[in-house]
Amino acid sequence: MKLQLGTADPYTQDPLNDFINALTISGATENTIRIYSIAIKDFLDYVRKDPREVTVSDVNNWIMNILRRDTRDKNNDVNDKRRKKTVTARLYTIAVIRFLKWLGKDVRPTIPRARRREVRALTEEQVNVLMNSLRKTRDKLIVSLLLDTGLRAKELLSVTVSDINLNNRSIIVRNTKNGEARVVFFTEKTAKLLSAYLQRNNLKPEDKLFKITYHALYRKLKRIGKKLGIDLRPHVLRHTFATNAIRKGVQLPIVQRLLGHKDIRTTQIYTHLVNEDVEQIYKKILG
Structure with a gap:
């Protein structure tokens, strides 16, 4: 079921908090709320400006920043690490786009494409x-x-x-x-x-x-x-x-x-x- 988030108060001083409240009221799962909170906070910390003033370049630069980060995950091989970062970037990007749309900001960045992990089953x-x-x-x-x-x-x-x-x-x-x-x-x-x-x-x-x-x-x-x-x-x-x-x-x-x-x-x-x-x-x- 698609979440009905409404639109933001144009005079809000705390858009992130208001958006999380909207997610909660709409019935979003705890996991969705957690991912959106982390993603949007990460984005706002990176751009350091009013989200209503961001550009496509701001979002694309942030996505590249995510893809370049060192995950320091010793459990996975290089391909798994790369895939994990791409999946994270994709999820975060979708969360931020939805947040900006809720704010009335139509920004259309490039959304990372995550390759599906090869399915392996035991014999x-x-x-x-x-x-x-x-x-x-x-x-x-x-x-x-x-x-x-x-x-x-x-x-x-x-x-x-x-x-x-x-x-x-x-x-x-x-x-x-x-x-x-x-x-x-x-x-x-x-x-x-x-x-x-x-x-x-x-x-x-x-x-x-x-x-x-x-x-x-x-x-x-x-x-x-x-x-x-x-x-x-x-x-x-x-x-x-x-x-x-x-x-x-x-x-x-x-x-x-x-x-x-x-x-x-x-x-x-x-x-x-x-x-x-x-x-x-x-x-x-x-x-």
Whole structure:
């Protein structure tokens, strides 16, 4: 749903604050408000002028400044860093354009184009090797849940004990990317792991299931994958869930709902991997 932000008071002395208030009133998600706040503040700190007086050149120069910044991210390779900066620049630019439009300023800068990260999914053999390598119950449970549900890592780390229903093997995911709660499901095998984990840790209903930060989880998976020669990141497990679901015949709208995608076109990227399977099988058998 498109946000109805109205227009700015022409006499406002604090346009950023007024814009954030408009976002909040319109029902924007916390994540949207956070990104817009960071982006617009970064832009205003860079241009150091009344936003109603900025030019296209001001915005384009700011975008170039973002693209030249050193991310100092040791977790990603050079291509990932470059892509991450481009994605950030694109998101920030869209936020600033919307802010300026709300102010009545029609500025049309060049919007950076972010290339989609290559979708990688684990093979069945890699999944088996991975699961057999895990010794700690918590590590095995985290990987099992990500493979079973397709949850984003941050969504999984927001789950509380009260969100889990062991009887029907489901989880209510409340802290989602698009702000809309959804239900995901897990297998009997994972349910046994989860039951043992809950009993051992004596967690209360309001407790987080996993008391670990996103960055700690990311680093842990990267270390595990490195030992096995696997590119292992939270999103690789999400890709693996989606790809396996489609391979097994789950209809695309269902996969979309389980993944929490607003647009089914986002879900359709996984059909490319399945099509590659079809092509390989065809060439192997039929030549």
